[in-house]
Structure formats: C-alpha cells, structure tokens
Amino acid sequence: MTTYADYTTGEPVADTKAPAGPVNERWDTRRFEAKLVNPANRRGKTVIVVGTGLAGGSAGATLAEQGYHVVQFCYQDSPRRAHSIAAQGGINAAKNYRNDGDSIHRLFYDTVKGGDFRSRESNVHRLAQISVEIIDQCVAQGVPFAREYGGLLDTRSFGGVQVSRTFYARGQTGQQLLLGAYQALSRQIAAGTIEMHARTEMLDLIVVDGRARGIVARDLITGKIDTYYADAVVLASGGYGNVFYLSTNAMNSNATAVWRAHRRGAYFANPCFTQIHPTCIPRTGEHQSKLTLMSESLRNDGRIWVPKAKGDDRPANKIPEDERDYYLERIYPSFGNLVPRDIASRAAKNVCDEGRGVGPGGQGVYLDFADAIKRMGRKAVEAKYGNLFDMYQRITDEDPYEVPMRIYPAVHYTMGGLWVDYDLQTTVPGLFAIGEANFSDHGANRLGASALMQGLADGYFVLPATINDYLARNPLGDDVDDDHPVVQEVLAETEDRLNLLLSVDGDRTPDSFHRELGELMWEFCGMARTDSGLRKALERIPQIREEFWRRIKVPGTGEEFNQSLEKANRIVDYLELAELMCLDALHRAESCGGHFREESQTPDGEAARKDDEFGYAAAWEFTGTGEAPTLHKEDLVFEYVHPTQRSYA
C-alpha cells in the first residue's frame, strides 16, 4: 500500500487574469477586457452548475437571465435546502450607512488582515467592491432584512469588527438570502432557461482534450447514472468540513464534486485551512451526528470560564467566584471574550486538554450570562438572545438563564478549496469554482458574515462576467457524446466504484468509517496540529482506507434510492481528501489563521506566521491515487495591506 509519504514541488502557479494597475480599477479593467458572447449566441451555450446554495443559486439564475442554457444540479430534494440556509449572523457590505468610517478599502483591509495574509489582494478588493451591489440586489428581490423605524436598513457590528457593516435578517440571514436566490432561480426554471435536476448528485467530471465538457451524475431516486454535457462547468458544491464527521455542515454536504474535479486535474488549494467556530453546543455522546452553532454574538455579553481546579465536577452554580478561571479575560485583557474565532477556539481546547473542561467527557467550557442578566436585566437579555437561548434549551434541556451554557469549538467552514484564478476558473479550462468550493477570498481565516458575501459576489456578479470570456474564446463543437472514449472511461469508473461498494459486503457501516476518520482528523488536523500528529494521521488514513474497501457494508442495490450507497461513496472521497489536508498541514510549518502549528508560536502562545517561507497559496496537483501529489506555489504579493503579526493581548 502506497502512502503519501512525500510530495514533489512543481512549477509555481500564477493568476494570469487579474489585470495590473491600481487595485480598485482591476475589476473594471477585467470586465472590459473580457470578451462577450453575442446575446443571440448565448441560447446555444450550455453551462452546468452544480449546487444551488448562495453561489450556485445566484449564478444559475444570473446566467439564465443572460440567456445561457443552464443545467443545474443539487442533491437535496429542492434547491431551497442548500446549506447556505443555515448561516445565521449576517452579510457584510461596505455601504457605510452608519457613517462610521467604513469604506470599500476598509472592508478590503479587514478581510486581508482577517485572512492572516494568505489571500489574494485583487480578489478581496473585488469582493469588497461588489459587497455594496449585493445588498441592492437582495433588497430588490424582497429579502426582508432587519430595518429601522424609519424604514431604512439596520446593521450591526459582528465578529469584533469596529464598524457596523453587517446586514442581517434576525438570526436567519442565510435562509433569507438563499430564498432570494432560490426565487430568482425558480423564475428561470419556470421560463425554461434552467433545466433543474434536484436529488441528482455529481459523481465525476468529464474532461476532454484538457477542457471540462460535462459531468456524470446519479439520479438519487432511480439510481440511474447519466452524463450531461456543457460548454462550461461551474462547481458551487460548498466546503468539505464534513471530512471531520462532526461539523456544523449539513449531514449530506460533501466533497465529492470538488474532489472528483481535483482528480481530473483541478488543483486543490490550501486544503488544511479550516475554520473552527468557538461557540457550538458540545457533543453529548457517541450518537452525536452533527454539531449546532450558536451565534458568535453571544460572546458580546457572555463570560467564558472553566473551574480553576482540574476535575472539579460541582455544578456550575456551586463553584464560587474565586475558583473560576475566566481564561480569555485573563490571557487577553484588552479583547477578553471577544478575541477572534481561532484564538477563542484554541484557548477552549487548551483548558479542556488540561482537564478543566466541563460537561460530558470534559469537552466544554461555560458561557455564563449571570453577570449580563444582573447588569441588563433578564428582559433585555431575553430580547437580545431569546431565540438562541431557546434553541440551546431545546437541544440540551438546560435553562441558560439559570445555569451557564456549555460551548465547545466545532468545524464550521473550509477556507481551502479548488484553486481558481481571478476569473474563478480552475486549472482545468472550462471548469469554474465559486463560493466555499473555491479557495479565493478568505486566506487562512474567514471573518464573520463574509461567507454569504463571497457566495453571492461570485454567483451574482463575478462568474457571470468572467465566464463570458471563456465561452467567447473557446467555441466548442458537438464532438463529445456517450460514445466518446473518455466518457466511456469515466462512466465505467463511476459504475465500477459504486458496484465495488455494493459488492464488498463487509461488516462495518459507512458511518463507522466516517466517524473513525473524523475523530482522527479532529485529533491530529483540528485546532492545533503538530508534525508528529500529522505524520501519525498520514500513516493511519491509508490504513483506514484499506480497511474501508475490505470491510464496508452497503445494503441494497445501485438501481434504487439508496442513502447508504450515497454516504459510502462520499466517504471514499473524504478518505482521500483527508490525506491531502494532513499533508498540506504538515508541509505548512507555520501558524496562520485557522491553521495552528504548535511548533510555530510566539513566546506567549500566539500563532506565528512565517511570511518568507510560506507567503504563498499551496495548490496541489493530483498525480494518481496513493501517489505523491505535486505542490504548485502561488506567491502572494501584498501591495496595499502590509503583513503584520496579529496581536490581541
């Protein structure tokens, strides 16, 4: 059995699409330089969009409005259920409605800095520019944002940012924005410009003569495997947080689309950059299937603590004040409970590792509102956080007004993804990646309320402008059909894989493997990573993979609705992707953003970046199953925001 013992370094990769010149003019320049497709010719061009979340939904709708023939897919029973729907907090936009000193440049600056200087300036600046248009677009669609009594939009500050630039719709901003995109999508489906395939999952990418020409997808109800052809393929299939088994992602969110694209030639960038959110409800036991996020806003008024003594199992209310350790306030006196996500998460892990964690298994810390209730009164706390408290109580059966909440970090978002250039095109011509599926805008850490912004920016505004250029410059013939040898091969591979899964008939369930992989990843590639731990994981993953193919048990057949088969097939890809994540984490011997290497920290335990050595995005090329991948570095140049070490002490 071969393992990824090592990797080779290939030619650097560069973004050739972002124009030179002042950063604030680049997007205009690119839009002007991009070739257009004659409106009359658009109908004859087909674009496949995989996924219907904020990025996919908005892209599909916009491309169809432009006149393209869109063929769109989602594994859910309706495009309205994509996991963007679960985003709570809000969406950032540099509107400066508060006159509080916000600007496009400040949002750009905050995002580059927040990403710990591992993102591309051109992309981030464009994102900040477009943020303003997104709000206009969403309001026009009828998204019911929170408003002031004067009828104008309300904003709040979010995630420790100093300006109030986050637009929100109570705690359901993602839902409302997604429904807006879904409605736009629905309008086009009715108009016949989008051919929508719900409950259909992409299983592979068809690349002919170096260009993406279509996909292989399985109808989840009938089990029928079909081919779909197009002039360009857009992946909007989301992130890969479910590699960890337990995450805040939806149960069926998966990495198959991006991983299969990677296997067909698309580089995968920064796979180790995962965001761990500090305020999730801790797991209660082995049965736990997923984790639930509690809005970060709770840290505005709640105080985080653990008992000073190890193994103190008295109920929280019985622990006197002087025996409590408000560790964030102690270690970071100026930011206290409001330190960035990665710092809060790691601190929680540290105190739990010391044996001071609370709740079942000692995997939790208290988030206490007793002082807030004393200070503001119960009514005010209720008004501000009532729905979150209710949600907490429903899940844990504990009353957070009476006893402190218990929280623990959980995998939440993946900054890494398919490598894309300024046009959001991957290294496979004709294959585009948007939203969380790409790596482009968040660097090593994503700021709160920026995921929704990026998804919609990519889908509504960026991709529809840049894809024209590819389509105009690369007219394609009708030379690819089911008889094409490449298609035959891809189809055969897909069918073989599913048949193999069904035929092993072993003694372990898909979930048992997924859980095992997740626990391994959480331990060695989670909040804190070490050289030795990652090496251990890299040794263990191929073993799990080998065991998987020996012992997996998938009941039923492939010609029916078979959720076990769906699950098992996704795990096949997690088992490969996990390895690349660990390798990426191992090779990046620095700490930055969500990636914390214990070997690389400042004397006071903070993440220490090594810009000279690692000031690049790592784009990995697939060279074969079990073969050492090739690393292509994209050098990151900072002309406007100069790298500094973050300090929150």
Added chain:
Amino acid sequence: MVPVTSCDMALATRTDRRPSMARTVWDSTVGKKTVMAVSGLVMLLYLVAHMIGNLKIYFGVEEFNHYAHWLRTIGEPFMHYEWTLWLIRVVLVVAVVAHAVSAYQLSRRDIKARPSKYVHKKARSSYATRTMRWGGIILGLFIVWHILDLTTGTVHSGGFETGKPYQNVVDTFSTWYGNVIYIVAMLALGLHIRHGFWSAAQTLGAGSRTRDRALKTTANVLALLLTIGFVAVPVGVMTGVVS
C-alpha cells in the same frame, strides 16, 4: 404569439392572458370557498329574519298568521302578490345550490388530496370544524323535509292547511319525530354557523389577528342565538306555551 429572442425569453415568465373572473373563481379552490362564504352569509341573513319571524308564534295565532300573510305581500303595490317571496326563494335556492355544489366538489377534491389516512389516528380540531360536512348534509336533508312539511304540506303530520301556519307548526311539534328532527337539525345548524361564519370571514379576507377574537365571539353568539331562537318554537309547543 410573438416569437421571443433568447434574451427576452428569460424575462417573459408571467402569463398575460387570463380566463374571465367567473371562470377564475369557479375553477379555484379559493374561489369556490368564496362562493360558499357568500352563499352561506346570504342564508345566514335569511335565517336571522326567519328566526325573528318564528318568535312571533309566542304572540298568538293572529299575529303569527298575519306575519305569514304579510310575507306574501311585501313590496305591494309595486310587487304583485308573492313576487317578493318568490324572489327570496329563488335567491335562497341559488344560494343553497351554490353552497352545496361547491361543498360537494371541494369535499371530493379534499378527499382525493389525502387518499391514505395516517395509521396513527388522533382526534383533531374542534367539534364544529369536524362536523361541517356531515352537518351540511343533515341540514340539506332537513331543508327538504322542512319545506315538504310546512311549505307544501306534503309530509305534514296533521291536516295541513294553507294560510294557517300557526296550526301547522303546532301540529308538527306535537309529534315526537317532528321535534327530534327539528331540534337535531337546529343543533347541527348552530355548529355549522359557529365554524361557518368565522370561516367565511377568513375566506373573504375579513379576518386579522386583532379581529380574530371578535369574529369568533360573533360566530358563537350568532350560533347560540339562532339555535335558541329556533328551538324555542318546538319547546314552546312541547311545554304548552304555544298551542
């Protein structure tokens, strides 16, 4: 139809040509409910007048029979004898037929929309809500009997005499089955109005969060008053107050 270019295509999603208003109403579940609401309210209005008229029976033969006669002369001299009454009858027949046909069609549709029942059964919604369909059928049958009994006299128990309504009524309620049929029907009527009135208000869009209590109270009061008012007649006969 004008052919659309690829660009226009994306925007042309609304249909412009629409069927007539009557067609739209009759073809739609919401429209048919409107028909039921309006016809129901027409009947309700009639019932209020009918009940008030009925109570005249407590004021003796003369007054009651005079009232019955007056019903035939409403609108004179402009209207000919019984014209107004026939006009009312036509309106009522239309209302009853529209109400019943809509109810029948909607019910068939509803049953078709939920063909298989849940294995785990649960008692749900209020009694009045659940009895709308059966209550409606009971009331329909009652109306037929009521007309054959006291308007045409076809199935009347005593010797039916046109122009002597007081005696006819007393005769009817002198039989046990006359009382049973009538009282059961009036209880069904009460329940029907209780849900029906509130329901009609919702269908016609008159309900709102602030008005809900008032509407429910009105429905209850109306149901109660009509039931008591109508049942007062057989009770009067049974107790001998009316004889």
Added chain:
Amino acid sequence: MKLTLRVWRQKNADADGAMSTYQVDGISSDMSFLEMLDTLNEELILKGEDPVAFDHDCREGICGACSLVINGDAHGPERTTTCQLHMRSFQDGDTIDIEPWRASAFPVVKDLVVDRSAFDRIIQAGGYITAPTGAAPEAHATPVPKPDADLAFEHAECIGCGACVAACPNGAAMLFTSAKVNHLNVLPQGAPERETRVLDMVGQMDAEGFGGCTLTGECATACPKGIPLVSITSMNKEWLRATRKVAKK
C-alpha cells in the same frame, strides 16, 4: 431507553407500504429523534436489512428536509422540526409510530421520504420578484416601514418542509402558499406583480392536486416556524383583490 418503533416501509413509489415493527435499545434522552433513527439504521445495515430511508440534512431546524409524522403529529409532539425533537420527549418503553407525510401531491419516494417538488412548482409559478441581477436600485431608494418588513420576515421564515400539508385533513398547501404570497406582497418591491403572483401561485397549488382549505387550523398548529393561520386569510384577501383587479383590465 428501550423503544418499540412502528415504521412505514415502502420500497418505492409504486410498491405497497406497511408498518414494520422494530425494537431499539440503548437510546439516550439527549439523542435527537433522527439520531435515534440513525441508531436503528446502523443495526439494520449490520443485520443486512434495508435501512429506513428518511429525508434530513441540516439537522438544525432550518433546511426543511426532515419530514416525519410521529404518533400522528407532523414533526412529533413538540412544536419544532423532527431534527430538533429530542428523545427526552418520550418515555422508556414507548411505542412510536413513524409515518411519511401523506398527501396525493406528495407521493412517497421510499419509506419515509416523499416528493415535495410540487412546492417548488408553486414558487416557480410566481413566488418571486422579477429583479434580474444588476438591475437593482440603491437599497435605500425605497424605505420599507418596519412593521411591513417584520411582517414580510415572519412569513419568509417558512422552511418549506410541508408539515402544513401533512397535518391538513385535506392535504391543502394553503399555509405554504400564503406564506410566500404574503412575504412578497407586503413589500413595496413585490407590488408590481402583486396580482399575478397570488393568482398564479394559487392556480398552481390547485393544479398540483392539493386539497382546499377548511380552516381547521391544523397547519398552523403543526408549523415548526409558527406561520399563523391568519396568513391564509391575508392570502384570500389578496386573491379576491387580484381577481377583481385583473377582471377590470
């Protein structure tokens, strides 16, 4: 906890279904209802039996995928989604009946999974505002009074799970349809298409074979997001207004 489950099993849309009985043991009261079913399925897989198919995704009560009728209640005894229902709502030794949404407009796909694409088609019929990307005016160009914005939001909370249809004795989709009609019709942005929206959506709702409304209120009681029954009243009003207006044109 030890439980007896009676679960609706149906191979596919064309097959006949029936309730099958299973025993599950070692259920923790902290488990969600779906995690309890996960436990059952793990056992079934190892026994070589077909696991119970059910829809689920976000498991935090917002995607609207989960859809079980539990002991005769859509989403079970608490007012929430099935994924947010926890086993502490049940007693050790209970027998729990689990059935799919039942309505002819929601045909069963397999076991507890139904086809809710009729909802998508209702939205496609008019549940949107025609606002092509790029055509939007500045967001503050049209202020929306806060009460209107709040009302729109309240209706926009609908997660499209279909519990309203499942609970309705007539299999009606009035609450779902009214939620979207009201969300958009209450906003100034939705005004230009106000009449066509309600007419087309109600037309599609009828065409899908949903039943009519008899205002039993079951839908609003089952709705995990608390869409009120009065939402239907508002839609009726919009519909009547639209029939009059369109007739005049």
